[in-house]
């Protein structure tokens with residue numbers, strides 16, 4: 001019902017109402033007009049309040065309203081068209097340039113006729129194969145559409161109200177978005193020499209800390225914290241605080257003698273995340289897994305969408321786990337690529353951070369310089385990742401490619417610098 005007395009109208013979304021206008025002498029006509037306007041022009045955004053005001057509609061809670069959407073880079077096909085180039089090399093997303101392995105493609109082809117069926121919602125075979133490989137029971141394993149999907153389920157399962165998440169600045173931004181979307185508080189401590197400062201994180205734990213997020217190797221810096229550092233850290237963390245250990249780049253670092261493999265700790269409050277997106281070359285398929293105490297994994301599985309990962313991803317994951325040769329080839333390509341790029345960057349006088357992943361972070365001293373290098377490389381058909389969104393505006397990150405791609409990158413960098 002339109003209010004019966006004269007309305008108090010405010011300009012909303014640039015619409016100005018002239019009080020006293022002859023058309024609006026009757027309050028009822030004005031209210032009808034506003035309601036029509038609200039429903040015609042912007043029904044999702046405008047409401048007429050009981051007080052007769054035209055106001056923004058509170059469609060979503062403030063923590064959702066304040067989120068900014070993930071901004072992906074322009075797709076390669078569009079870039080090629082825009083820049084008039086034939087070949088495009090993506091060194092911006094920490095993908096594996098070798099893949100996917102032929103036996104994974106074959107497994108997916110064989111699974112294709114099954115896409116008219118829903119997948120095994122328990123991903124039984126895949127979890128069993130992962131369990132065999134890792135020495136775990138299937139109840140300790142959750143699989144999902146990328147490790148980020150499992151991260152999302154962990155956030156939804158365990159965080160609410162006054163709970164807080166504690167982590168470092170300069171780490172994987174996927175987590176930050178998920179935590180903000182859950183409406184809980186995120187606290188960070190600064191990086192120390194581009195690495196997680198475990199001492200500062202342990203000191204920052206309070207009564208509300210529910211999850212500590214650690215990323216090892218860390219994206220985007222490539223640094224690891226060592227076994228010794230983690231041993232000291234974990235002793236200080238109360239048992240009721242969950243330590244979420246993101247090991248998306250595990251395969252690239254696990255042979256380092258100092259690397260703390262989170263599974264070797266067998267602690268009830270550690271949840272591990274790993275993925276098929278990086279070393280297994282399946283980023284586009286979306287397949288990742290979470291490992292931990294069955295009590296915790298049970299909650300994660302309760303939250304999960306019933307039919308993820310899909311049929312093809314489950315078949316591909318099973319095949320990938322059987323292909324140790326491909327993993328070896330990937331690690332060898334990365335070792336050579338890292339050695340080549342690190343040496344070339346040093347010769348170019350770039351300030352780089354020692355990395356244990358499949359990518360290198362360079363500190364350029366200014367955001368303008370980062371943007372210029374990014375733009376110039378793009379024009380030449382190579383994408384790297386400027387790191388302003390990670391809170392490191394003076395840095396960029398570059399992924400190791402195939403040898404020919406790494407050579408081309410260095411050749412262009414020489415010209416640009």
Ligand SMILES: Cc1ncc(COP(=O)(O)O)c(C=O)c1O
Pocket residue numbers: 093094145146147148149172174215218219246248249274275276277283286287288
């Ligand atoms: C540290 C880290 N965690 C998680 C992910 C997401 O992995 P997935 O593709 O399995 O969702 C990424 C991807 O870049 C990452 O760098």
